Amino acid sequence: xxxxxxxxxxxxxxxxxxxxxxxxxxxxxxxxxxxxxxxxxxxxxxxxxxxxxxxxxxxxxxxxxxxxxxxxxxxxxxxxxxxxxxxxxxxxxxxxxxxxxxxxxxxxxxxxxxxxxxxxxxxxxxxxxxxxxxxxxxxxxxxxxxxxxxxxxxxxxxxxxxxxxxxxxxxxxxxxxxxxxxxxxxxxxxxxxxxxxxxxxxxxxxxxxxxxxxxxxxxxxxxxxxxxxxxxxxxxxxxxxxxxxxxxxxxxxxxxxxxxxxxxxxxxxxxxxxxxxxxxxxxxxxxxxxxxxxxxxxxxxxxxxxxxxxxxxxxxxxxxxxxxxxxxxxxxxxxxxxxxxxxxxxxxxxxxxxxxxxxxxxxxxxxxxxxxxxxxxxx
Amino acid sequence: xxxxxxxxxxxxxxxxxxxxxxxxxxxxxxxxxxxxxxxxxxxxxxxxxxxxxxxxxxxxxxxxxxxxxxxxxxxxxxxxxxxxxxxxxxxxxxxxxxxxxxxxxxxxxxxxxxxxxxxxxxxxxxxxxxxxxxxxxxxxxxxxxxxxxxxxxxxxxxxxxxxxxxxxxxxxxxxxxxxxxxxxxxxxxxxx
Numbered sequence: 183x184x185x186x187x188x189x190x191x192x193x194x195x196x197x198x199x200x201x202x203x204x205x206x207x208x209x210x211x212x213x214x215x216x217x218x219x220x221x222x223x224x225x226x227x228x229x230x231x232x233x234x235x236x237x238x239x240x241x242x243x244x245x246x247x248x249x250x251x252x253x254x255x256x257x258x259x260x261x262x263x264x265x266x267x268x269x270x271x272x273x274x275x276x277x278x279x280x281x282x283x284x285x286x287x288x289x290x291x292x293x294x295x296x297x298x299x300x301x302x303x304x305x306x307x308x309x310x311x312x313x314x315x316x317x318x319x320x321x322x323x324x325x326x327x328x329x330x331x332x333x334x335x336x337x338x339x340x341x342x343x344x345x346x347x348x349x350x351x352x353x354x355x356x357x358x359x360x361x362x363x364x365x366x367x368x369x370x371x372x373x374x375x376x377x378x379x380x381x382x383x384x385x386x387x388x389x390x391x392x393x394x395x396x397x398x399x400x401x402x403x404x405x406x407x408x409x410x411x412x413x414x415x416x417x418x419x420x421x422x423x424x425x426x427x428x429x430x431x432x433x434x435x436x437x438x439x440x441x442x443x444x445x446x447x448x449x450x451x452x453x454x455x456x457x458x459x460x461x462x463x464x465x466x467x468x469x470x471x472x473x474x475x476x477x478x479x480x481x482x483x484x485x486x487x488x489x490x491x492x493x494x495x496x497x498x499x500x501x502x503x504x505x506x507x508x509x510x511x512x513x514x515x516x517x518x519x520x521x522x523x524x525x526x527x528x529x530x531x532x533x534x535x536x537x538x539x540x541x542x543x544x545x546x547x548x549x550x551x552x553x554x555x556x557x558x559x560x561x
Numbered sequence: 562x563x564x565x566x567x568x569x570x571x572x573x574x575x576x577x578x579x580x581x582x583x584x585x586x587x588x589x590x591x592x593x594x595x596x597x598x599x600x601x602x603x604x605x606x607x608x609x610x611x612x613x614x615x616x617x618x619x620x621x622x623x624x625x626x627x628x629x630x631x632x633x634x635x636x637x638x639x640x641x642x643x644x645x646x647x648x649x650x651x652x653x654x655x656x657x658x659x660x661x662x663x664x665x666x667x668x669x670x671x672x673x674x675x676x677x678x679x680x681x682x683x684x685x686x687x688x689x690x691x692x693x694x695x696x697x698x699x700x701x702x703x704x705x706x707x708x709x710x711x712x713x714x715x716x717x718x719x720x721x722x723x724x725x726x727x728x729x730x731x732x733x734x735x736x737x738x739x740x741x742x743x744x745x746x747x748x749x750x751x752x753x
Contacts, residue, residue, distance in 0.1 A: 232723065232724065233722075233723060233724035233725065233726070236724040236725070238733065240709075240734060241733060241734055241738075241740060242740075245740050276585050276586075277584075277585060279585060403613070403614060403670070404696060404697045404698065405697050405698050406614070406615055406616070406696070406697075406698030419670065424673045425673050492584035492585065493584060493587070493589070493664075493677075494584055494585050494587045495587060495616075495617075495666055495675065495677065497616070504616065506616065506617065506666075508617070508619060508664070508666070510621060512625070512626055518621075518625070518626070519619075519621050519622075521617070521619040523616065523617040523666075527701065528698055528701075531698070531700050531701040532697070560724060561724075
């Protein structure tokens with residue numbers, strides 16, 4: 183690494199100050215580092231540096247069997263591990279041509295949408311904390327904890343869920359899921375309501391978020407944006423509707439879109455998505471109840487998974503955007519190559535373009551609203 | 562018309578198609594390395610293809626695939642095993658296929674179609690034209706492929722290592738790099 187990083191600019195750098203933000207800073211979400219050239223409070227040149235949490239996940243995958251890789255995927259986006267697990271399983275299932283039973287697909291949908299709510303709650307809570315609004319964080323994080331209780335009670339872990347298996351899921355929903363969900367639902371709605379009351383029309387909040395790091399739809403597509411950040415720019419794109427998987431085509435829900443692609447739009451898109459997720463869980467649970475109790479949860483899968491030689495790419499809509507896995511098999515019991523396409527990797531590379539010309543405090547707001555998770559960024 | 566024919570119709574007249582493979586519904590087309598940027602512009606701007614979104618870009622090291630395979634222990638009769646051996650032999654004599662691949666995952670937002678475009682990279686000519694003028698999204702993935710495989714992208718505005726530190730001596734996702742590493746140490750400023 184360059185030991186004295188000075189971003190190169192065309193300007194005379196005499197009056198500018200280089201500020202090193204991170205990697206160990208509470209606003210930098212773990213291990214992100216930004217070298218910023220500043221003129222007073224405004225950012226002239228921004229150079230993000232990543233790799234501090236690089237663990238060689240893709241290399242590890244080449245040396246494990248297909249099933250052994252599922253727990254590794256938990257460690258990608260550690261705020262919502264379940265979509266990672268399911269996305270990887272779907273890629274291997276596609277490679278092997280396995281059809282997953284409908285009941286297992288519904289359980290996946292229910293769990294993935296719960297994970298989406300939890301992920302958005304963390305994102306909005308932290309966005310508030312970074313901008314000085316500490317109270318909503320508590321409302322949201324209590325509800326997130328309740329969702330993690332459901333995960334824990336379903337498969338024994340709060341964060342590293344290792345949910346599902348290749349070909350289906352390993353366990354049925356517990357009998358009293360409905361009670362717990364009906365108990366949780368009003369709590370989530372109330373917390374969102376309180377958050378909305380505290381933030382959305384708050385003068386300080388509006389001044390800090392509206393118009394900050396606005397991005398056009400054209401630029402967003404060029405940079406490979408997906409998920410809430412793309413929808414905030416006004417592009418109605420959601421893999422759950424555009425390339426339906428896991429029976430998403432049977433549910434009715436809205437895809438919220440923003441207009442300006444600024445921090446406020448990203449916040450509001452996430453708020454509405456939580457409500458839509460609640461609707462999806464209700465519909466999925468209704469369909470689930472209509473299934474016979476002894477419906478299969480697993481497709482017929484060989485004990486040792488050896489997919490035929492070939493390469494596939496499969497993606498789903500994770501809370502952050504398109505999360506894809508490219509899996510190449512050479513016919514043996516280990517994957518030949520696994521490539522993870524994390525959503526925030528593509529989003530974070532546009533970071534200089536998003537924040538240059540803004541103030542240092544806006545850099546923090548922008549970073550939080552993108553929901554960059556170092557675990558999936560560095561892999 | 563299905564995607565395969567449309568891609569063939571678009572790229573065929575210019576002799577851009579080297580091979581086309583379909584795997585579980587995923588179409589992948591191999592194109593010559595020198596014309597990869599032209600191919601991408603064609604795929605993006607042809608109205609009935611319109612692949613206007615670069616989903617991802619990745620490298621693959623085919624070292625282990627190109628190696629002559631060990632005799633697989635087959636449960637079936639010996640006759641079949643002998644046949645497989647006979648098939649493998651002529652492959653060893655011919656030139657090995659190029660070691661590296663760069664795979665581009667494209668997406669058409671209007672029709673929700675996906676296409677994999679592949680170029681093969683020889684070990685003695687590790688340079689591919691950059692895609693950053695076509696899609697800005699290619700910026701970090703290209704840096705990562707350079708970092709992990711050592712494939713250089715000609716014309717990339719900032720081709721530095723992305724995940725490993727700058728003076729890291731190897732390319733870790735190559736198949737001949739050991740899983741445990743080779744004892745590389747990072748010397749921090751305060752080590753002196």
